[in-house]
């Protein structure tokens with residue numbers, strides 16, 4: 009009866025276990041699979057396995073016309089479909105030398121920023137959900153629904169919009185809708201402190217995220233991190249400022265970076281906090297866009313069977329998750345020779361293996377959640 | 389909005405007992421229970437219904453979905469569970485993280501060849517009775533990826549049996565709610581005690597995918 | 600620095616391994632690099648203090664039907680300039696040195712190019728498929744690829 013005798017330290021045996029997290033797991037944000045090597049509660053190593061949502065975007069893009077690619081781009085990062093559609097249109101427009109009316113560029117900026125807020129709100133809600141808090145999820149969706157109803161009125165869709173079109177945008181802004189956007193800005197400003205009371209300053213939340221998953225700036229750059237993940241590590245790099253597109257150079261906004269308020273610079277809390285502050289900055293941009301919205305056309309004429317001159321182009325854009333862009337090669341036909349999509353989540357996720365070393369299982373959830381991935385653009 | 393079948397005129401508990409119980413001795417016994425309940429002043433709180441109806445009522449109004457999102461459609465599914473649409477109102481808001489506690493699988497998003505075996509596994513892990521909802525064009529037939537998507541499964545009914553299809557790309561939350569009502573109505577007409585379930589189980593044991 | 604100035608620096612240093620400068624009519628210019636020198640060129644670009652390309656944006660494989668290419672988009676966060684490198688590879692035997700030791704982010708990008716186009720990155724720490732399942736046949740982004748009729752019993756038609 010060896011089991012009944014008290015184990016002596018020298019006969020105690022521990023074993024490392026390989027465990028699968030996902031692809032169906034409540035906190036992996038989609039179909040991500042993490043293979044983790046655990047020693048008790050400690051995760052020694054984690055290998056992300058991806059491709060469960062590989063929808064062959066790049067092959068599809070080679071087989072359809074330029075205009076038809078746009079809705080597929082919406083489905084890449086489906087939480088920021090305005091931004092993705094915009095990135096594609098910018099690439100095609102630059103290679104084709106298509107001029108976009110100023111009013112359309114302003115509308116694009118406005119919608120892209122609204123979508124950034126919607127995306128950050130969802131990140132806020134799901135991150136809290138990952139860490140075991142349900143209420144923030146409901147709060148986040150409350151304001152997000154306001155944005156969705158604005159989007160619905162201007163594009164007809166709640167989630168996937170197909171709003172930026174080659175050479176312009178699909179529909180114009182009506183005065184009533186402008187009023188609705190202003191009302192949203194006011195509501196969001198009212199709700200923001202509530203969010204912070206609820207989550208940002210919550211002691212449990214801080215304990216779970218501060219000093220967890222620290223990414224030093226050099227490491228962030230080496231792994232090609234962009235967006236809030238890079239800025240959370242204190243690197244002030246934002247493509248809207250560094251390589252302005254769609255008239256972003258006309259707007260005044262700050263670039264929030266991680267400052268290590270609750271722990272070390274580059275921890276999960278910093279990444280979270282960068283997102284929260286970006287919401288406020290986006291509100292400022294939207295306000296400026298509403299105030300300065302020029303009159304005029306919203307669409308230049310673009311042929312349905314557009315042929316681009318032979319050449320290649322890559323226009324990086326700042327999406328809610330980081331640098332997103334389409335590397336487009338044309339050989340003069342009606343569909344591209346090659347489209348390579350750069351999704352920020354793909355690069356951001358690739359740091360997981362280096363980051364998750366000797367941490368608690370609960371921290372793995374906190375770390376992966378703070379990277380805020382969307383599997384649609386990881387797997388494409 | 390609800391698609392429940394029209395209610396038949398109400399019958400008293402006594403009428404139903406007289407119809408259902410043929411053995412006179414048994415009937416006397418049940419009627420005496422009824423009398424006793426009435427004499428104690430609880431007459432209005434007694435309902436007599438066929439067991440199947442009671443089971444169906446319970447099942448239809450506590451569908452627990454599996455927390456399981458695949459792609460864009462999953463975001464709309466989350467929206468249905470959140471503030472504005474509040475799936476909880478219809479008894480289907482208790483999202484379970486494990487298939488063993490769930491009875492509704494909402495397949496929301498694109499199923500790929502790499503994911504297909506996992507979807508099948510999850511389906512198998514859900515205990516009976518289980519229901520499958522195919523949400524979105526992708527799960528119905530490959531959606532936008534049907535032509536060039538070499539890695540996309542062109543409809544999940546190729547791998548698991550489907551109870552209800554919800555079209556859209558993505559379907560609106562209202563569409564998902566409507567599908568839920570339709571499913572609830574269908575469950576209402578199920579015969580859970582009839583041989584159907586054993587037939588279905590047998591099919592599954594012998595490996596034919598459709599019941 | 601403009602891409603043309605970077606091209607001049609590279610030619611000065613690597614001579615024939617760098618292709619001639621061509622200014623495209625539209626779109627972005629690129630610098631052609633001989634496959635054998637790619638790693639040295641990248642190391643130089645990364646470490647030279649005036650160039651300092653610390654950020655690899657993306658690696659893309661391209662199938663031109665007569666040859667394959669591997670394209671590198673580089674950017675320098677400190678100097679704010681960017682450059683595009685392209686190596687042309689034989690379609691029958693596409694091999695080029697891996698740059699995963701210079702920029703860790705290259706790891707996944709190279710695996711993806713191997714997965715979808717079959718480009719072999721020599722010296723890569725673990726060149727496996729990344730998006731498709733291990734037992735998938737063929738490289739889908741090759742122009743002559745035909746989708747399988749069925750995969751593990753699930754038909755595709």
Ligand code: SF4
Pocket residue numbers: 083459460461462496497498523524525526527531532556557558559
């Ligand atoms: S049906 Fe449309 S929205 Fe739903 S997963 Fe497919 S592409 Fe996305």
